[in-house]
Amino acid sequence: MEAKIVKVDVKDVRFPTSLTGDGSDAMHTDPDYSCAYVILTSSDGTLGYGLTFTIGKGTEVVVTAVKALAPLIVGKVVQDIFGDFAKFWRDITSDSQLRWIGPEKGVIHLATAAVINALWDLWARMEGKPIWKLLVDMTPEQLVSTIDFRYITDVITKEEAIELLKKKEDGKKEREAKLVHDGYPAYCTSVGWIGYSDEKIKELCKQKLKESFTAFKAKVGQNLQNDKRRLSIIRKEIGNDNLLMVDANQKWDVKEAIDWMKELTNFNLLWIEEPTSPDDILGHAAISKALKPYGIGVATGEQCQNRVMFKQMLQAEALQFCQIDSCRLGGINEILSVYLMAAKYSVPVCPHAGGVGLCELVQHLAAWDYISVSGSFDKRMVEYVEHLHEHFETPVTIRKGRYMLPLRPGYSTKMKDKTIEDYQYPDGNVWKEMFEEGKFTKPL
Numbered sequence: 001m002e003a004k005i006v007k008v009d010v011k012d013v014r015f016p017t018s019l020t021g022d023g024s025d026a027m028h029t030d031p032d033y034s035c036a037y038v039i040l041t042s043s044d045g046t047l048g049y050g051l052t053f054t055i056g057k058g059t060e061v062v063v064t065a066v067k068a069l070a071p072l073i074v075g076k077v078v079q080d081i082f083g084d085f086a087k088f089w090r091d092i093t094s095d096s097q098l099r100w101i102g103p104e105k106g107v108i109h110l111a112t113a114a115v116i117n118a119l120w121d122l123w124a125r126m127e128g129k130p131i132w133k134l135l136v137d138m139t140p141e142q143l144v145s146t147i148d149f150r151y152i153t154d155v156i157t158k159e160e161a162i163e164l165l166k167k168k169e170d171g172k173k174e175r176e177a178k179l180v181h182d183g184y185p186a187y188c189t190s191v192g193w194i195g196y197s198d199e200k201i202k203e204l205c206k207q208k209l210k211e212s213f214t215a216f217k218a219k220v221g222q223n224l225q226n227d228k229r230r231l232s233i234i235r236k237e238i239g240n241d242n243l244l245m246v247d248a249n250q251k252w253d254v255k256e257a258i259d260w261m262k263e264l265t266n267f268n269l270l271w272i273e274e275p276t277s278p279d280d281i282l283g284h285a286a287i288s289k290a291l292k293p294y295g296i297g298v299a300t301g302e303q304c305q306n307r308v309m310f311k312q313m314l315q316a317e318a319l320q321f322c323q324i325d326s327c328r329l330g331g332i333n334e335i336l337s338v339y340l341m342a343a344k345y346s347v348p349v350c351p352h353a354g355g356v357g358l359c360e361l362v363q364h365l366a367a368w369d370y371i372s373v374s375g376s377f378d379k380r381m382v383e384y385v386e387h388l389h390e391h392f393e394t395p396v397t398i399r400k401g402r403y404m405l406p407l408r409p410g411y412s413t414k415m416k417d418k419t420i421e422d423y424q425y426p427d428g429n430v431w432k433e434m435f436e437e438g439k440f441t442k443p444l
Contacts, residue, residue: 003078007041008070010114012059013415014425015356015388016434021195022387023055023354025249026221029195032056033388034425035356036063036111037415038118042078048122049413052114052327053355058107059425065111068098073115082123085146089116089333093148105305109330116331117361121411131332131411132367136176140165143372147337151308155315161340168375175371183402184366185215185377186384187243189354191234192218198233205237212400215243215381217273221251224263231267240268245299247273254283258290271299271321278303284318299323301338302352306330310338314345321379325352326361335365343373354385359396360412363403391419 014034017023023031034056040048052062072092081088093104093112102108124134135143140162149158156164191204208216216238220227227246235244246269252260257275272291276283278300288298297320304310305328313319322342329335342349349369351362359382366382374380382403389395393414397404406412422430426443435442 001044003042003044003046005040005073005076005078006043008066008073008115009039010063010066011037011420012063012425013037013420013423014056014059015423016440017387019439021193024193024195025219025247026194026251027249028055033356034059036066036114038066038114040118040122042122046122046126048118048125049415050114050116050118050121050411051357051413052110053358061107062110062114065107066114069111069115078122081119085333086148089330090148090150093330104330109305110327112330113327116333117326117411117413120332121413124411125409128409130406130409131364132405135368136172136371143336146333148333149337152311152337152341155311156341156344160344164340164343165372168372171375172371175375179367179370180405183399183404184363184370185381186213186398186401186403187215187217187245187381188213189217189383190385190387191216192230194219194222198230201230201233202237205234209238214401215245217245217247217383219249220246221248224260227264231264235267243270245269245271245273248275250274250277250303252276254280254286257287261291261296262294265294265296269296271297273299273323274302279309281309281312281316281318284313285316288318288320297321299350301325303328307334307337311341314341314347320347322347322349323352324349324365326358326365332365339369339373348374348379350380351382353383354387356388357392357413359384359389360392363396363406364411366403367405391415
């Protein structure tokens, strides 16, 4: 029986993380982790949940963009969407007027991600599978049919993508069983927020070591001497055998990035993340070349806005670690194309996570990558931050420093009703209390 999308609802949900310094970095010193939260209603009663991560102000702009996209979705037959998902994705990103305020980037693309994420969640719920399993069970032809290859055929074509996936068909069941049993490697960022005290950093390092984490990341870029002090603390706590990465969150110019990182070479760093503007492809390439003799790779992608920029990053050898973001790109369809391009260039994908719901989403993508694309854990791991998982009905499970695969249907994106009641901005119960207490100023 055909089902149609009958309603698109979107909510502005925010958490006051700026009060504790959670998520703070050199560029974003006081984030309030937030999301534009989308609920799709199908005529058969199935609901789909999706989101796009934001950090406070501006979430209302993304909400408005979702509302602008809603007429392109309401009334569409669900089976028609999923039957030719690549066409639908192109249609929604190619509206002749809305495309002008992108195209395929910025606020309109963040809104697209929220809607597309909700559609995939709806599909997985209808199929009774978690997203990773829905993807893994597709034939190479079915999976490739969800991807819009426009603008990237000079790097990978549909036929090449199908062939790449077919080469990994053997051993899929064994890899799936291994992943369900052992989980996917994670790395920890929460030890290194730039707003944390030295004592808190020490305590968190000890805690994460007890939780069996072997890879850690710290924020850098505000003050070189402070960076050296903080990295010395972390390296002393975690030892020389564990991995350590740093993240500048776009703080530096190109030469500044190179000079700054040369000052940090004695900390045995695996990568520098987002050393400069996320749009500067040639700048990343220059940094990559300059740091190669020191064994430090460049990681970027959490604010890389579309598959075309990733294509050029790969072509220019501008990154050694590809970091997709489940909400910055236009949903799973576009993300799949980046994974396949990275596979062709033999560049490992280490998804960006943390925030609100990003860990819940990217665990599915990494699982599919291991089972169906890379078949390897080598230089591959997923970021993990422990904040805000308690607000989801099916939060991530971390065991011995690894993501354990979700088994319930969907994209793990459904928030608890109580969370929406308390944290919807600005009328949620918690926000009303904080406005009254003077912790935040109520918006006009």
